[in-house]
Amino acid sequence: MKKTFFILLFISFGIPIKAQSLADYLSAPFPTSLTASPDGKTIAWVFNDQGQRNIFLAQAPDFSAKMITDFKGDEGLDLGPITFSPDGKTLLFVRGNSRNSSGQAANPAQLQMNTDKKIYSVDLNSKESRWFAPGASPIFSPDGEQVAFLMGGSVYLKASKDTSESVKQLFTARGSASMLGFSPDGKYLSFVSQRGDHSYVGLWNLEKKELKYVETSLDFDSYPAWSSDGKKLAYLRIPNVNNLLPFTSIKEANPWSIRIFDVEKWEGREIWKADLGRGSVMVDDLPAQDSRLWWAKDGSLIFPWEKNNWMQLYSVNPETQEIKHLTPGEGQVEWVHQSVDRNSLLVMHNIVDIDRRQISELDLSTFSLKLISEPETINWGAVKIENGIAFFSSDWNKPGWPMIQINGKTLVLAPELFPKSFPKFHSEPQPIQLTAKDGFQSFGQLFLPKDYDPSKKYPAVIFIHGGSRRQMLLGYNYGAYYSNTYAAQQYFASQGYIALTLNYRSGIGYGMDFREAENYGGGGASEVQDLLAAADYLASRSDVDKSKIAP
Numbered sequence: 001m002k003k004t005f006f007i008l009l010f011i012s013f014g015i016p017i018k019a020q021s022l023a024d025y026l027s028a029p030f031p032t033s034l035t036a037s038p039d040g041k042t043i044a045w046v047f048n049d050q051g052q053r054n055i056f057l058a059q060a061p062d063f064s065a066k067m068i069t070d071f072k073g074d075e076g077l078d079l080g081p082i083t084f085s086p087d088g089k090t091l092l093f094v095r096g097n098s099r100n101s102s103g104q105a106a107n108p109a110q111l112q113m114n115t116d117k118k119i120y121s122v123d124l125n126s127k128e129s130r131w132f133a134p135g136a137s138p139i140f141s142p143d144g145e146q147v148a149f150l151m152g153g154s155v156y157l158k159a160s161k162d163t164s165e166s167v168k169q170l171f172t173a174r175g176s177a178s179m180l181g182f183s184p185d186g187k188y189l190s191f192v193s194q195r196g197d198h199s200y201v202g203l204w205n206l207e208k209k210e211l212k213y214v215e216t217s218l219d220f221d222s223y224p225a226w227s228s229d230g231k232k233l234a235y236l237r238i239p240n241v242n243n244l245l246p247f248t249s250i251k252e253a254n255p256w257s258i259r260i261f262d263v264e265k266w267e268g269r270e271i272w273k274a275d276l277g278r279g280s281v282m283v284d285d286l287p288a289q290d291s292r293l294w295w296a297k298d299g300s301l302i303f304p305w306e307k308n309n310w311m312q313l314y315s316v317n318p319e320t321q322e323i324k325h326l327t328p329g330e331g332q333v334e335w336v337h338q339s340v341d342r343n344s345l346l347v348m349h350n351i352v353d354i355d356r357r358q359i360s361e362l363d364l365s366t367f368s369l370k371l372i373s374e375p376e377t378i379n380w381g382a383v384k385i386e387n388g389i390a391f392f393s394s395d396w397n398k399p400g401w402p403m404i405q406i407n408g409k410t411l412v413l414a415p416e417l418f419p420k421s422f423p424k425f426h427s428e429p430q431p432i433q434l435t436a437k438d439g440f441q442s443f444g445q446l447f448l449p450k451d452y453d454p455s456k457k458y459p460a461v462i463f464i465h466g467g468s469r470r471q472m473l474l475g476y477n478y479g480a481y482y483s484n485t486y487a488a489q490q491y492f493a494s495q496g497y498i499a500l501t502l503n504y505r506s507g508i509g510y511g512m513d514f515r516e517a518e519n520y521g522g523g524g525a526s527e528v529q530d531l532l533a534a535a536d537y538l539a540s541r542s543d544v545d546k547s548k549i550a551p
Contacts, residue, residue, distance in 0.1 A: 020423035020424075020425060020491070020494055021491075022487075022488065022491045024419075024421050024422060024423050025422075025423055025487040025488070025490055025491045025494075026050070026484055026487050027050070027419040027421055027422055028399045028401075028418060028419055028422055029047040029048055029049035029050070029417065030047070030048045030399065030400060030480045030483055031045050031046065031047055031048075031381075031392050031400055031401065031402050032045065032046045032048065032080055032381075032480065033045055033046040033079070033080030033081050033082050034381045034382075034383055034390060034391070034392060034402065035081070035082045035083065035084060035383060036084070036383040036384060036385050036390060037084045037088035038084060038086055038087075038088055038340045039088050039386065040060075040340075040384060040385040040386035040387075041059060041060040041088070041385070041386050042057065042058070042059045042060070042084070042088060042124070043057070043058050043059075043063070043383065043385060043390045043402075043404075044056065044057050044058075044068075044082050044084075044091060045082070045402055046079050046080045046082070047067075047417070048079075048480060050074065051073070051074025051075075051076070052071065052072065052073055052074055053071060053077070053078070053079035054067050054068075054069045054070065054071055054079070055067070055068050055069045055079065055082060055091075055093060055122075056068065056402075056414065057091075057124070057127075058402075058404075058413055058414075060385075060386060063404055063411070063413055065402075065413050065414035065417070066127075068091075068122060068127050068129070069093075069122075069129060071095075074109065075109050075111060076097070076106070076107065076108035076109040076111075076115075077095055077096055077097060077109075077111075077115060078094075078095070078096065078097055078098075078117075079093065079094070079095050080093060080094060081093070081094060083138055083139065083140065085140050085144045085160065086140055086142060086143065086144040087144055088124070089123070089124055089125065090121060090122065090123060090124060090144075090160065091121070091122040091124055092119055092120070092121055092122075092132065092138045092140075092147065093119070093120055093122070094117050094118070094119055094120075094135075094136050094137075094138070095117070095118055095120060096115055096116050096117035096118050096136075097115050097116070097117065098117065099116065105117070116134060117134070117135060117136040118131065118132075118133070118134050118135070119131075119132040119133045119134070119135055119136070119138050119147075119149060120132055121160075130163065131165075132147070132158070133147075133149060133151075133156065133158055133167050134151055134167065135149040135150055135151035135156060135167075136149065136150055136151070137149055137150045137178070137180060139180050139181070139182065140160065140182075141160075141182050141186050142182055142184055142185070142186045143186055144160060145159060145160055145161075146158070146159060146160060147159075147160050148170070148180050148182070148189055149180075150177060150178065150180065151167070153175070153176030153177055153194075154169050154170075154172075154173075154177060155169070155170045155171065155177050155180065155189070155191060155204070156168065156169055156170055157170040157189075170189070170204065171204055171209075171211050173193060173202070173211060174193070174195070175193035175194055175195045175199070175200070176193070176194040177191045177192065177193055177194075177202075178191065178192050178194060178290075179191060179192040179222065179223065179224060179290055181224055181225075181226060182226075183226050183230040183233075183263075184226055184227075184228060184229065184230040185229075185230040186206065187205065187206060187207060187230065188203050188204065188205060188206065188230075188263065189203070189204045189206060190202070190203055190204075190224045190226065190233060191204070191224075192221070192222045192223075192224065193213070197218075197240050197242070198217070198218045198219060198220060198221075198240060199220045199221055199222055200213040200214070200216050200217075200221055201213065201214040201215075201221045201222070201224050201233070201235050201261075202214070203233075203263070214233065214235070214261045214268060215259065215261065215268045217237065218240065219237045219238060219239050219240060220236075220237070220238040220239075220240060221235055221236070221237050221238075221259075222235065222236055222238065223235055223236045223290070223291065223292040223293055224293075225291070225292075225293035225294065225295060225301075226295075227295050227299075228295060228342055230263075231262065231263055231264055232260050232261065232262055232263065233260070233261045233263060234258060234259070234260050234261075234293045234295070234301055235258075235259055235261070235293070236256060236257070236258060236259075236282065236292055236293065236303075237256060237257045237258075237259055237270075238256040238282045239253065239254035239255075239256065241253050241254075245522045245523065246521075246522060247520075247521035247522045248520070248521055248522045248523040249516045249517060249518055249519070249520055249521075249523055250281055250516060251278065251281065251512065251513075251516045252276070252277055252278070252280050252281065253280050253281045254280070255273050255274035255275065255276060255280040256273075256274050256280070256281075256282040257270050257272060257273040257274065258270070258271055258272045258273075258293070258301060258303060258316065259271065260301075260318055271301070271316060271318040271321065272301075272303075272316045272321060272323075274305065274307075275307065278306065278307060278308075278309065278512065279305050279306045279307035279308075281306070283306065283311060283512075285469050285508075286304065286306075286311040286332060286333075286334060286508065287304055287311065287333055287334055287335055287336055288334055288335055289335055289336065291336065291338075292304060294336065294338050294342075294345060294364075295342065296315060296364040296365075296367075297342070297343070297364050297365050298317075298365075299317070299318060299319075300315045300316060300317050300318070300324075301315065301316050301318065302314070302315050302326065302345065302362075302364070303315075303316065304333060304336075306512050308325075309511040309512050309513055310329075310330065310331060310332050310333075310351075310511050310512070311332045311333055311334075311512075312325070312326070312327040312328070312331075312332065312333050312351075313326040313327045313333055313336070313345075313347065313362070314326060315367060324367060326362060326367055326369060327347065327349065327351060327360075327362075327369060328351075329351035329352075330351065330354065330511075331349055331350040331351030331352070331354055332349060332350060332351075332508065332509065332511070333347055333348070333349045333351075334348050334349060334350070334357070334508075335347075335348040335380065335381075336348070337382060337383055337384070339384040340384065342364065343363070343364055343365065344361050344362060344363055344364055344384070345361070345362040345364065346359055346360075346361055346362075346382040346383070346384065346389065347359065347360045347361070347362055347369075348379070348380050348381075348382065350509055352371060352375050353375055353376070353474075354509065354510065355431050355443075355445070355471075355473050355474040355509075356375075356376070356377065356378045356473055356474055356475065357378045357379055357380050357473070357478060358371060358373050358375060358379055359371075359372055359373040359379045359380070359382045359389070359391060360372060360373075361389075372389065372405065373391070373393070374393075374410075376395075377393050377394065377395050377475070378393065378394045378395065378400075378473055378474075378475045378476065378477075378478060379391055379392065379393045379394075380392050380400075380478040381478070385404065385406070386406075387406050387407050388404060388405045388406035388407060389404070389405050390402065390403070390404045390405075390413075391403055391404075391405070392478065394475050394476035394477075394478070394483070395475050395476070396426060396428050396429060396474060396475040396476075397426035397428070397475075398475075398476065399476040399483055399487070400476055400477075400478060400483060401413070401414075401418070402414065423490070423494065425450055425490075425494050426490055426493075427447040427448050427449070427450070427490060427493035427494075427499075429445035429446060429447050429474050429475075429489075429501075430445065430446045430447075430448075431443070431444075431445060431474060432444050432445065432446050432500075432537070434502075434530065434533040434534055434537055435533060436529035436530050436532065436533040437529060437532070437533070438526070438529055440505055440517065440526070440529065440530065442502065442503060442504050442505055442530040442533065442534075443503040443510065444472070444500050444501055444502045444503055444534060445472060445473075445474055445489075445500070445501045446498070446499070446500050447489050447490065447492070447493040447498065447499040447500070447501075448493065448498060449493050449494075449495075449496045449497055449498060450493060450494050450495075450496065452543075454542070454543050455543075456543060457542075457543060457544060457545040458496060458497060458498045458543055458544060458545060459496070459497050459498070459544075459545055459548035459549070459550075460497060460498040460499070460500065460538045460544045460545070460548065460549045460550075461489075461492050461497050461498075461499050461500070461549075461550050461551070462499075462500050462501075462502055462531070462534050462535065462538070462549070462550070462551040463485060463488070463489055463499065463500070463501045463502065463551075464502050464504065464531060464551060465482060465485070465501070465502075465503070465507070467507060468504070468506040468507050468520075468521070468527070469506075469507065469508050469515070470482065470507055470508065471503055471507050471508050471509035471510075472485075472486065472501040472502075472503055473486075485501075486501070489501055498538070498541075498543065498544055500534055500537075500538060502530060502531060502534045504527040504530035504531060505517035505520055505526065505527045505530055506520040506521060506527050531551065535549055535551075
């Protein structure tokens with residue numbers, strides 16, 4: 001995948017050379033929820049086209065994209081995730097919004113209808129869809145006969161071919177359930193029961209209709225992961241941290257650990273525990289997903305650890321406690337996808353380029369790591385397909401788009417859907433470093449205006465991302481909102497502004513010491529000094545009008 005490809009893509013669309021509006025910069029549909037069928041021959045994803053969300057399907061060998069839902073307009077209803085049945089013949093998707101603390105689902109379009117999350121089923125032969133059940137987080141049983149899902153913090157189970165409107169709660173239990181997972185043999189359904197300041201890993205025996213909890217404690221037991229034979233369940237035990245002011249620095253805590261539970265013997269043991277000090281805290285949002293443990297072929301467990309200042313992957317042998325560092329380098333692991341055959345992990349990271357995102361494949365037999373994406377692009381959401389991968393990719397002049405890489409060749413999916421009005425002009429952002437008055441170093445990207453003349457003085461704008469667990473990149477972001485805000489900076493540059501996107505302390509992408517900087521947030525708002533440093537930097541430039549700098 002070369003940059004010249006993206007240029008040719010734009011030329012092939014015959015984009016007219018004219019003044020571009022902000023709407024033009026925001027015109028490309030944004031892709032999410034990429035998933036693949038178990039046999040790797042079909043992929044599906046969601047396109048959000050200016051608020052109108054629909055599911056697209058592409059099948060081997062040509063992977064021509066087809067829209068399989070037909071939702072009209074911007075109704076403010078989320079769409080996704082998408083789940084294939086084990087035989088690849090049925091697709092489940094969730095449409096609707098989450099509820100707030102008062103039990104009300106978001107309804108920004110003021111629709112006169114129930115906007116709660118609902119599950120729908122699509123027959124991939126006929127492409128016909130039907131309502132399946134209220135709820136979210138559906139997963140198929142290994143044989144595809146049953147679907148477990150969540151509604152109101154409770155677990156439900158329904159036959160996958162059941163077309164009735166009836167739903168039945170699987171069991172009654174205290175707490176709020178999450179992280180559902182069938183054992184590979186289909187005998188058990190694992191879940192996490194949230195109890196406020198602690199959580200349990202629970203097991204429901206589908207044959208005996210019996211509920212038990214695994215080694216209950218006053219810690220947060222979570223992220224259960226089944227071994228391939230279904231005999232063992234690994235999970236994390238994360239000690240509770242009490243009386244911590246929200247949004248403040250935390251670099252050390254009572255260390256978290258990995259435990260393995262033998263279901264047949266009904267006994268568990270600790271196989272590994274984090275060291276004191278750095279890496280003793282399990283970060284909530286890295287990796288950014290509901291999986292933190294993956295079984296390797298030799299029985300080892302892959303897990304994320306921040307021992308060296310970076311959230312990276314390690315393996316531990318449960319018998320010998322031998323540790324291996326699998327993703328060395330300067331950068332973080334942000335997302336992980338395990339192949340259906342459990343032979344490999346696809347890893348999204350910024351180890352190759354701190355201001356972009358790359359995809360590498362980790363072989364779970366040899367633990368070798370291979371970079372499989374183009375280093376100077378931004379890549380995410382990868383899934384394994386037959387003879388390759390499907391993923392999303394963006395660049396400094398191209399927003400995120402679905403791609404496939406098969407037998408070493410990279411192809412763009414659905415090129416006909418890319419808007420012909422998309423702007424020709426883009427300012428290639430330059431990485432910059434900023435030093436605050438307290439000596440802290442932050443980062444950013446600088447966009448020079450169209451027809452830039454260094455002898456002129458330009459107005460300047462500073463964009464401050466939210467979160468703060470975010471990072472603006474040297475290209476269109478992998479998050480929908482931040483892709484739009486990147487587009488806004490390009491628009492500013494097209495209108496004669498110098499634009500600066502600021503990655504201030506407490507954000508992700510630059511390691512634990514940056515993210516957990518002293519006195520940030522509620523501990524003293526030290527990140528404000530980074531904003532002042534950005535303003536000082538712009539004011540010091542000979543091409544900036546000091547009287548026209550705005551955040």
